[in-house]
Amino acid sequence: MSAAALNARLAAEHPAAARCLSPLGARLYFPRGIPVQAKEAAACAYNATIGQLRGPDGHAAPLDALRRLVPALDADQSFLYAPQGGLPNLRDRWAARLAERASPGSAPLSRPFVTSGITHGLSLLADLFVGPGTEVLLPSPCWDNYAQVFGTRSGGILRSYSALSPEGFSVEGFAAAVGALRGPAVVVLNFPSNPGGYAPSAAEADQLVAVLTAHPGPLVVLCDDAYQGMVWDAERPPHSVMHRLAAVADPERLLVVSTDGATKELFYFGGRVGFVTAVLPGGGGAALEEKLTAAIRVSVSSVSGTAQAIVLAALDDLALLAQREALHADLAARWARLRDGLEAAGVPAWPFNAAFFALLPAPTDAEELRHAFLKDGLGLVSAAAGPNLRLSYASLQLDDIDPVVEILAKRLAR
Ligand SMILES: Cc1ncc(COP(=O)(O)O)c(C=O)c1O
Structure with a gap:
C-alpha cells in the first residue's frame, strides 16, 4: 500500500494514531519488495525469490560449527530470516501472556510485534510518532536513554513530569504536565520505573488513567513495561497501566502502546528480544502494523531468529x-x-x-x-x-x- 493509502486507512482505523504521525511516520510504507514477493511465492514448487541458502531438503542448511551450538532449537527458525514482525508462534505466545493480564472490559490488543530489544521498540515508535518539534512528556527522573531516543535522535521537544514524591507517585504534577500538552504529543509512562524502582498503587494508577483519558488528545501514551511483573510489594498491582488504559481507551484521542520484552522479564539481557503492542479499541490495526513493518525493514530489517527461537522455546518450557x-x-x-x-x-x-x-x-x-x-x-x-x-x-x-x-x-x- 502507498504511504497515502496507508495513512488514509490508519485515519479510519485509529484517528488518534493517524493524527500523531511524525513526518517520517507519515512517509513510511512497506514496499512490495523482496519479503512480500517471497511470501507470495511460498507455495510455489520453485521459490527462487529470497537470498538465503536452503539445503537439498528445502530447510535451513547451517554450518555445523554454528548448528552444534544450538542443537535444541528449530533450525529453520533459528537460521533462516524471521519475518518482519517476528516469528508467528512467538508473537502468539507473547499475546497469550498479555491476555492473561488483561483488565475486565479491555479493548483488544494488537499482535505483539517483535523488536530487537526494548530500546529498538522505543526507537521504532519514536520514528512513527516523534519528529522535530513533537512534545514528548517524560518522567523525571527517567531512564537516561529516553532523552537520546526521543530528543537527540528524533528531534522531539522534551518536557518532564515529576515521577516521585515522598508519598509515592505525584499525580498532581503529572496532571499539570499532561494538561499543558497540546496534542499531538507523546506521554511516556514507565512502571515499574527505572531509576525509581517504583510501581504505583491501584489508586495512583486509576488517577493517572483518569488524567490521560480526560485529555482532548491526540496523544500517544507509551507504556514502557520493561520491568513488568517485578513488583515486590504484594499490595500493589503487578501489571502494566496499559491494561487499565485498555479498558477506557478512545481511538479518537489516545493511542496506547506498550514496549516490553524478554530482556528483563526472562532475564535474557543479551538476547535482544522486545515487543511493541498497541491497544486497538476499534479492532483493525493492520495499518499500524504495516507502518511498524516498514520502520523495522529500514532499521534492522529482521530480528535475530536464533534469539527469537530461544525465547519461544523457553516460553513453552513448563519449568x-x-x-x-x-x-x-x-x-x-x-x-x-x-x-x-x-x-x-x-x-x-x-x-x-x-x-x-x-x-x-x-x-x-x-x-x-x-x-x-x-x-x-x-x-x-x-x-x-x-x-x-x-x-x-x-x-x-x-x-x-x-x-x-x-x-x-x-x-x-x-
Ligand atoms: C525502563 C527501561 N526501558 C528500556 C530499557 C532497554 O531495554 P533493552 O535492553 O531491551 O533495550 C531499559 C534497560 O535498562 C529500561 O530500564
Missing part, C-alpha cells in the same frame, strides 16, 4: 515459571533487606517497591558523591535530576547488602 519465581523471590529478598537496612541506618530513599533499583537523594552534587563512593569501593549511578544516586540491587548479592548500607550510611545518613 520456566518456577525458575522465574525463584529469581523473583531472590530479588524480593534483596529489596526487603535493602529497604529495612536503609531505614535502620537512617539513609533517606525515595519510595521503592519494584524492579531492580533504589533511588537515594544526593545531599550534594551527585557526580561528586558518585566519585567519593567509588573510592569507598561502591559503584552507583548519578542522576542529575534530583540530584539522586541510583543503586541497582539486581547486581548485588543478598549478603552484599548490609556492607553496602554501611558504606552508604557514612556519607548519606541523616
Whole structure:
C-alpha cells in the first residue's frame, strides 16, 4: 500500500494514531519488495525469490560449527530470516501472556510485534510518532536513554513530569504536565520505573488513567513495561497501566502502546528480544502494523531468529515459571533487606517497591558523591535530576547488602 493509502486507512482505523504521525511516520510504507514477493511465492514448487541458502531438503542448511551450538532449537527458525514482525508462534505466545493480564472490559490488543530489544521498540515508535518539534512528556527522573531516543535522535521537544514524591507517585504534577500538552504529543509512562524502582498503587494508577483519558488528545501514551511483573510489594498491582488504559481507551484521542520484552522479564539481557503492542479499541490495526513493518525493514530489517527461537522455546518450557519465581523471590529478598537496612541506618530513599533499583537523594552534587563512593569501593549511578544516586540491587548479592548500607550510611545518613 502507498504511504497515502496507508495513512488514509490508519485515519479510519485509529484517528488518534493517524493524527500523531511524525513526518517520517507519515512517509513510511512497506514496499512490495523482496519479503512480500517471497511470501507470495511460498507455495510455489520453485521459490527462487529470497537470498538465503536452503539445503537439498528445502530447510535451513547451517554450518555445523554454528548448528552444534544450538542443537535444541528449530533450525529453520533459528537460521533462516524471521519475518518482519517476528516469528508467528512467538508473537502468539507473547499475546497469550498479555491476555492473561488483561483488565475486565479491555479493548483488544494488537499482535505483539517483535523488536530487537526494548530500546529498538522505543526507537521504532519514536520514528512513527516523534519528529522535530513533537512534545514528548517524560518522567523525571527517567531512564537516561529516553532523552537520546526521543530528543537527540528524533528531534522531539522534551518536557518532564515529576515521577516521585515522598508519598509515592505525584499525580498532581503529572496532571499539570499532561494538561499543558497540546496534542499531538507523546506521554511516556514507565512502571515499574527505572531509576525509581517504583510501581504505583491501584489508586495512583486509576488517577493517572483518569488524567490521560480526560485529555482532548491526540496523544500517544507509551507504556514502557520493561520491568513488568517485578513488583515486590504484594499490595500493589503487578501489571502494566496499559491494561487499565485498555479498558477506557478512545481511538479518537489516545493511542496506547506498550514496549516490553524478554530482556528483563526472562532475564535474557543479551538476547535482544522486545515487543511493541498497541491497544486497538476499534479492532483493525493492520495499518499500524504495516507502518511498524516498514520502520523495522529500514532499521534492522529482521530480528535475530536464533534469539527469537530461544525465547519461544523457553516460553513453552513448563519449568520456566518456577525458575522465574525463584529469581523473583531472590530479588524480593534483596529489596526487603535493602529497604529495612536503609531505614535502620537512617539513609533517606525515595519510595521503592519494584524492579531492580533504589533511588537515594544526593545531599550534594551527585557526580561528586558518585566519585567519593567509588573510592569507598561502591559503584552507583548519578542522576542529575534530583540530584539522586541510583543503586541497582539486581547486581548485588543478598549478603552484599548490609556492607553496602554501611558504606552508604557514612556519607548519606541523616
Ligand atoms: C525502563 C527501561 N526501558 C528500556 C530499557 C532497554 O531495554 P533493552 O535492553 O531491551 O533495550 C531499559 C534497560 O535498562 C529500561 O530500564
